[in-house]
């Protein structure tokens with residue numbers, strides 16, 4: 001069973017110190033696929049790299065106005 005889609009709450013995101021990043025599909029694809037972490041990078045580095053790539057991929061997957 002798929003998890004319900006929970007819309008982003010702009011106030012909660014702002015309270016967490018997060019800001020919106022508006023990118024077009026080409027930039028999102030580049031961000032989603034862009035990783036130059038060396039194989040021996042510490043987990044902290046790879047996790048920091050993974051977060052924006054995951055968000056970019058999720059934004060592409062959701063489609064919406066950028067289809």
Ligand SMILES: [Zn+2]
Pocket residue numbers: 034035036037046049050
């Ligand atoms: Zn990386």
